[in-house]
Amino acid sequence: MDILRPVLTCPRPDLVAVYEAALHNLLDVNTIGGIIRAGGGYPAPWTRDASINAWYAASLLSPDAARDTLLAVTGETLVQQDDQWWDQIIWAVAAWNHVVVTGDEDFLARAYPIAAATMEVLDKERLDGRYGLYRGGAVMQDGISGYPEPPNDPGIESSFVLDYPRAHSIMCLSTNxxxxxxxxxxxRMAAALGADGRPHLARADATRAAVNRWLWREDAGLYGYFLSEDGRLDPHQEALGLAMAILFGVADERRAALIAANTHREPRGVVNVWPHFDRYGPGRPGRHNAICWPMVMGVWGDAMARSGHANRFHETLDDLIGLFGGDGLSEVYNAITGLPDGGWQQGRQWPSEPDQTWSATTMLGLVHHGLFGIRLTPEGMRFSPMMPAHWRDAALNGLRYRDMTLRITVSGGGTTVRSVRLDGREVDLVPATLTGHHDVRLTLG
Incomplete structure (x- = not known):
């Protein structure tokens, strides 16, 4: 399939420039031989990167590459079994999203057995029956700089989290x-294939209940970072975990509002983990600690949009435009200066790798799912936009969705949708079965 690049028009030239740079990053720089690599410093896809990149943008913009990249990180029967097992099941989220976006039934038939078999292994090996939570590190926190002491141990020199024995037994917010x-x-995959999905729903509900029982801090209006094996709750703020608790329905509306109100932001954006651990500080930030990873910020912004917190969504969008405007799309940025900064870990400052793919894909997701409010279901496309109140017009032209190409125009600002018109007719849904070119016009106000 030829890749048609959508064109963004809006009152902010800096946003248009960043959007175009993100498209270039995903479609030109990091898609090589039909596979989406993790970034300029990472030639392989990696399971979590492949999943986040497909989930946030590639399944919509480059569905063939997204499919092939997701399959590239699996074996015949399981998601690839490497030494970063703790968050590999994020692949199931991306796989179902790919089905929803593309309608690819062949992929669904292949993906469900792989995801289900992988979950069966993880349920047996990683689920702690005492707490009903899954053990292992936090999503994307593969470096020990992302953890306090313990599980950090000053006597161990390695940067890799699983070289620290006590990291194997912690139960983290984002991972759960x-x-x-x-x-x-x-x-949902099971139901789409005519199988019984109720056992999976029961397990999802049990995990949600366990997170809310063991990790919620009513005194802070936030979830804690992780539960230790002895039942102690670490109080640090994990931005990606807070965002994912909202996105995956762990946090109810009340908790989501408290998270939006209470999550700390540094001058250049929400940081990975707050506050600084004792061994780091503002002049020496930890690589996975109080530092700005655009992917984390992008997922946080998505959670703010989907939970209706417009001010925090627009704040994050502005933060990312500010970081990317003078640089491109790097991996990590200093939370005070806004400059690329790989942070400190095990006695040295690390590089911030260039052309990081998930910096691009989550930014694209903020435009598509945040500003324009695109909500995809197996039946089609709906809208819940979050435009700045003072905007009058914005458009995405040439957005390919399944077998159709759309021009989406939004008139007015804010979040209240007065009408959605498809080729001049008022509708509730853009059906997934359409083909050809179509005009979608949203009126807000």
């Missing part, structure tokens, strides 16, 4: 939110 989302994705 992903498990809840993955179980729901498996339930």
């Amino acid at each position: 939110a992903v498990y809840a989302g993955a179980h729901r994705a498996l339930a």
Whole structure:
């Protein structure tokens, strides 16, 4: 399939420039031989990167490459079994999203057995029966700089989290939110194939209940970072975990509102983990600690949009435009200066790798799912936009969705949709079965 690039028009030239740079990053720089690599410093896809990149943009913009990249990180029967097992089940979330976006039934038939078999292994090996939570590190936190002491141990020199024995038994917010989302994705895949999804739904509900029982901090209006094996809750703020708790339905509306109100932001954006661990600080930020990873910020912004917190969504969008405007799309940025900064870990400052793919894909997701409010279901496309109140017009022209190409025009600002017109007719849904070119016009106000 030829890749048609959507064209964004809006009152902000800086946003248009960043959007075009993100498209270039995904479609030109990091798609090589039909596979989407993790970034300029990472030639392989990696399971979590492949999943996040497909989920946030590639399944919509480059469905063939998204499919092939997702399959590239699997074996015949399981998601690839490497040494970063703790968040590999995020693949199930991306796989179901790919089916929803593309309608690819052949992929569904192949993906469900792989995801279900992988979950069966993880349920047996990683689920802690005492707490009903899954053990292992936090999503994308493969470096020990992302953890306090313990599980950090000053006597160990390695940067890799699983070289620290106590990291194997912690139960992290982001990872357990992903498990809840993955179980729901498996339930939907099963139902689409005519199988019984109820066991997956029951497991999702149990994980949600366990997170809310063991990780919620009512005094702070936030979830804690992780539960130790002895039942102690670490109080640090994990931005990706807080976002995923909202996105995967772990946090109810009340908790989501408290998270939006209470999550700390540094001058250049929401950071991975707050506050600084004792061994780091503002002049020496930890690589996975109080530092700005655009992917984390993008997922956070998505959670703010989907939970209706417009001010925090627009704040994050502005933060990312500010980071990317003078640089391109790097991997990590300093939370004070806004400059590329790989952070400190094990006695040295690491590089911030260039052309990081998930920096691009989550940014694209904020435009598609945040500003324009695109909501995809197996039946088609709906809208829940979050435009700045003072905007009058914005458009995405040439957005390919399944077998159709759309021009989506939004008139007015804010979040209240007065009408959606498809080729001049008022509708509730753009059906997934359409073909050819179509005009979609949203009126807000």
